[in-house]
Amino acid sequence: MDLLRKFLAENSHIQFAASDSPDFADLCSAFIINATKKPSLIVRPRSAEDISGLVSILTTNDIPFTIRGGGHDMFGRSQVDGAVTIDMREICHVHVDSASKTARVGGGIISMNLLKELEKHQMVTPHPVTPSVGYVGWAIHGGYGLLSTKYGLGVDQIVGATVVDANGNILEADERMLTVIRGGGGAVGVIVEVKTKIYPLDQVLAGAIIYQPSELVTGFRDFNTNFQQAKRDGFPPELGIYRFIMNGPTGKAQIVLFLWASSDISEGQKWLSTVSSWAPLGMSTVAPTTIAAFNEVTNSMVPKIAYGTIHAPIFRSLTPEVVDVIGKHALLQPNNPEVLFGIHELRADAPMSSNGSIFNARQAHVLIEIIPITGSLDTLYETMAWGQNFNDALLATDAANRLSCSYIPLNPTRDLEFKGIYGSQYETLREIKTELDPDNKFKHALVQL
Template identity: 30%
Template sequence: MAASPSDSTIRAQLEGAGVPYSIPESADFNQLLSNYSGNHQNRKPGIITVPETYQHVEAIVAACVAAKAEIVVRGGGHDIFGRSTVADAVTVDLRKLNSVTVSENHETAHVGGGATAEQVLEALASKGLQVPVGSCGTVGYAGWCLVGGLGPYIHSYGLGADQIVGAKVVNAEGKLVVADDKMLKGLRGGGANLGVVVELTVKAYPLQDVQAGMLMFDSTDLSKAVTTFLTNYEKLFGEGKNVPSQIYPMPFIFAVPGLGITLCCCVIWNGTATDESRAWVDDVGKLAPLMPGTPEPQTAITTMKALDFSRQLTAMLPPQMLGGRPQSASLTRLTPSAIAGLANVAANMPKSSTGGINMHVVREDCPSCSDNVPDSVCPYREAHIMIELLGVGPDEEIGKEAAEWSMAARNELMGLEEATKKTYIAVTSPECLDVESVYGEKLAELKKLKKEYDPHGFFKNALPRLVD
């Protein structure tokens, strides 16, 4: 019989090992419980542990295994569906395991399992290094790598999963192990299904300038603006085009205060400013008419570091995503019918929404789409477009309307001929996540690794969920 997390035996073991923890009666419990998607009082855990060392994690896992208590791991806590919060479970909150150190040859970095992308960039900048990250600085870096790792630097360096060269993991026996090649294969794209990842070793790259900023397009007629922009986008960046690896344009549509729902595009050039970079920035600025009164491309796109740009993007997002329900879709190409579908779902977005539409485009020139990649179960090695449909609002009523829109938009886009069921795990709602379609032939191998390293399904609450 499974023990409750509040069982005195579990708590006694935690106290004996010096593991800091909080229970619902503790003064700091609600603060620890709160994450990017809210507080989730309806599924609060029995204990939130806050390990400060790898030995603490070993003690937590060992105590839970002995008591057959359910466990769930929180890294950055940025999951938009709150999947790091499980009712009556023991939460392993890794946020204090956020150290970042550099190898002697400065070719790799050792990143704690609870470090955020911004913390990693900040620590490495002082060492003259950087790593690829996603588009939000508060996302847990390890978790981002483990489920694939899309972001604005993928064409320069590859997916986050392909940065992983080593890992330290607390396994299902409560023992710290150094991942062997077989485990690393499962960690690259398979999430944290094989244990609690307390440290990743990832590739590091020389620190350099980036050219980055945001362009805003005339959205008086939003549907027309989206159609014009994406049609020209496909002509400029589509299949077979010779595109520099440094550039990553990231289109998004969201509610701008005072302007309403607006088509924008972040432009990132990973490197110093050159005549080539300026020409490409200008080309993006010509994809559709710019919004009157907004900066021209060469003014809007400025020189900064990856850390600065990460902070800029994070500041554009709400500190918490409350009310509503995000969804996602995935397309193979921006064909005329796909563009028409995107224009339609954009036009139907609730005017009071605080969310929007983000597009993450993986081009065929991404290093992770080549044959020269590390062994992995990562399913995102083909050119595609991942679309986030952030159906959220500032309150419950608007959130409900936004959630209805995001589901309808998801269904419309996933019904297109260009749709692929290989959606991005991190932003696919649990009820829509089809792991068989996502992983395809790789799923059998991932499940085999799961059975080998976690034979009793102890880490069943990992993302993606592989066992009931």
């Protein structure tokens, strides 16, 4: 550690904090309070050169380290007890090239801040439903979102990257390295910057459709029946939907985040009327707006910190059996306002990039997020028990309807079976990992081989 401290002393522009620093607790703080670890040192580099110097010292001296982007990992894996945390949040630039429809994005950018910057250029890019998470960490591991049906997953937007490898070299990723980055994340280096596709889009039609709490179970079932029929009849790629059940002032309600990603607002209004009719309607906040403004509202619905965890089983479809389990456990959902569950869906009509990628979950599927979180330790046991029972009940449904893959960011490392997750891409991952990081210096990345 002496060489590291000497390096930091010689580079006074790099902020860092040890356990006895007054700002250490704030810099350590992550979304899930009970998963927060205590690193030996938190370092906040500001450039690729800073990271190059840090990694050279850390890997040469076998000092364990982790990379923190946004700090929203539900299992606290962006930090490790006793290790050095390289906190990327000072590297948060956005450089837009409207002519090539790409943007170079810093490895520590928060998604909400990226959307605000893109809006200045009347541009958008696929982004997470929860915009407070780190953009790069979301994109490199897959990246579900409301724009996926129109533009594809987050991983499919990556066309370039600047990386610091295990020897401290600053590299522009070639296609071989990019293949691993697209789905394997930081397994082979520190991702300082990604070059991502962006798309011209100004006004959208977006907001929340809130259905009647008194008709929660039947309303969820009716919505699902109508939604499946609409997909069979032909569903527009411009329409993104994220369903969730959340506690509100009038009780538990099914809520749909509705995003019509087109300037043809009149056509979007027709679909708004259709989707609103799929279950007994309570109210709607859907209106013409911008992507950034819509996400500001979404951001306000999510707590900043909480106790708890997450479960994320994946199914081929929402069969009647799965819907019945959801209905039963929705009624049992604890009443604290933070707890919820939601449904991401990769629809069959979503565009799939031809770019090389090891992300393997390419068939149509639904990912159910069970999020048993709470702001109080007093309700933590009840909340966690509900989430576990809900997950167990879903996993007891017809095994033929489940996919073998798991979504890495939403599952604890102990439950990840990488051969199943990557399928035919697994050997490609192992080969490139062995070539680019033979000594496994990036052993604390989410993808651990």
